[in-house]
Amino acid sequence: MKIIGIVTEYNPFHNGHLYQINKIKEMFPNSLIVIAMSSHYTQRGEISIMNKWNKTKIALDNNVDIILELPFIFTNQSADTFAYAGLKLLSEMKIDTLVFGSETADKELLYKASKVQISNKEFDDLVKQYIDNGENYPTSLWKATTNLTGIDIKGSNDILAISYIKEIIKNNYNIDFLPIKRTNEFKSLEEKDSILSAFAIREKLKNKESVDGYTPYELNEYIENIDYDKLFSILKYKIISEKDELTKYNLVDEGIEKRLYESALKSNTLDELIENTKTKRFTYNRINRILINIFTNFTKEKAAQFKELEYIRVLGLSKNGKDYLNQIKKDINLPLYTKFERNKMLEEELNVTTLYDLITNNNLREKEIKEHVIIS
Numbered sequence: 001m002k003i004i005g006i007v008t009e010y011n012p013f014h015n016g017h018l019y020q021i022n023k024i025k026e027m028f029p030n031s032l033i034v035i036a037m038s039s040h041y042t043q044r045g046e047i048s049i050m051n052k053w054n055k056t057k058i059a060l061d062n063n064v065d066i067i068l069e070l071p072f073i074f075t076n077q078s079a080d081t082f083a084y085a086g087l088k089l090l091s092e093m094k095i096d097t098l099v100f101g102s103e104t105a106d107k108e109l110l111y112k113a114s115k116v117q118i119s120n121k122e123f124d125d126l127v128k129q130y131i132d133n134g135e136n137y138p139t140s141l142w143k144a145t146t147n148l149t150g151i152d153i154k155g156s157n158d159i160l161a162i163s164y165i166k167e168i169i170k171n172n173y174n175i176d177f178l179p180i181k182r183t184n185e186f187k188s189l190e191e192k193d194s195i196l197s198a199f200a201i202r203e204k205l206k207n208k209e210s211v212d213g214y215t216p217y218e219l220n221e222y223i224e225n226i227d228y229d230k231l232f233s234i235l236k237y238k239i240i241s242e243k244d245e246l247t248k249y250n251l252v253d254e255g256i257e258k259r260l261y262e263s264a265l266k267s268n269t270l271d272e273l274i275e276n277t278k279t280k281r282f283t284y285n286r287i288n289r290i291l292i293n294i295f296t297n298f299t300k301e302k303a304a305q306f307k308e309l310e311y312i313r314v315l316g317l318s319k320n321g322k323d324y325l326n327q328i329k330k331d332i333n334l335p336l337y338t339k340f341e342r343n344k345m346l347e348e349e350l351n352v353t354t355l356y357d358l359i360t361n362n363n364l365r366e367k368e369i370k371e372h373v374i375i376s
Helices: 015-027 052-061 079-092 107-116 121-132 137-149 156-170 198-206 228-241 256-266 270-277 284-296 300-305 319-331 344-360 364-370
Strands: 003-008 032-038 066-070 097-102 176-181 312-317
Touching: 003 015, 003 079, 015 097, 032 052, 032 079, 032 319, 052 066, 052 312, 066 079, 066 319, 079 156, 097 156, 107 137, 107 156, 107 176, 121 137, 137 156, 156 176, 228 256, 228 270, 228 284, 228 344, 256 270, 270 284, 284 344, 312 319, 344 364
Parallel strands: 003 032, 003 097, 032 066, 097 176
Antiparallel strands: 066 312
């Protein structure tokens, strides 16, 4: 039996994700699918429009067998940090193949681009040179890779794919990888065969447009009502009142704290705050992550404290997933939780869920403490 791993966010789960799962089942009919899934905050610094328990239920309904929580500490981060935690979780589940969406879907090119970024002084020097010339980090990575290999890879999913492959190489994981061609780009607004990107679906929801037919379930029954005005008010208050302390928050450096303060004074919405703050060096995603760090009180001290994954939390299991987990659990090296435990890293998850409640007018804190693994 093939054990397939996916690192995902399902924000929200849509027809493209179902297409990926169906392709896996088509190629590997007897496979078992394990996912490492971000919870209430995503890798690009956004707030999930679905809570993690709803995402878990939907994943189980669509042929996923094991759902693992990818902790907040590693999700609201760079692609490399996100990939570290995702691959660590999946390696503990003894997956043999990692599957991911890809703009290029060229396994050889992705491997070559990944290999050149590891332990390569020439590559590191080039990245530093581009950054010194004012480029942001993702652009510097892309330019240095292209310079050394001639490979022009800059799609959002390909960047994540390279981070995944680097983790496999660096840790000598016994994991193969399989890119599946995306039907559209990450931020594409184009529909292809009833497949619309998660970004486009979220944009439609913001504009109060219909999203019927883009998900294999009734999306409106599951989405959270995120109060962005409340989020903006909290952020504006914190940025202004803590203007001399902003550098304590993770990712706040290079003088961006001054620009954040000035932007907060003149902005009236969250979108304005982001737009007024971002620069060529500080991208939209990076500003988003900074704002989430300020909102959740995630400091540089905490980031330094929590560098290594300390546990595995199982959110959902199918019958096959439960049987498989029972077979391998004696060989798992990290503590395995099927409910909330008093662990410092999990306490941080409780904290960010409590704040998620604040802007969704929900009561998930209690669910965070009491909910056991969901069995399908």
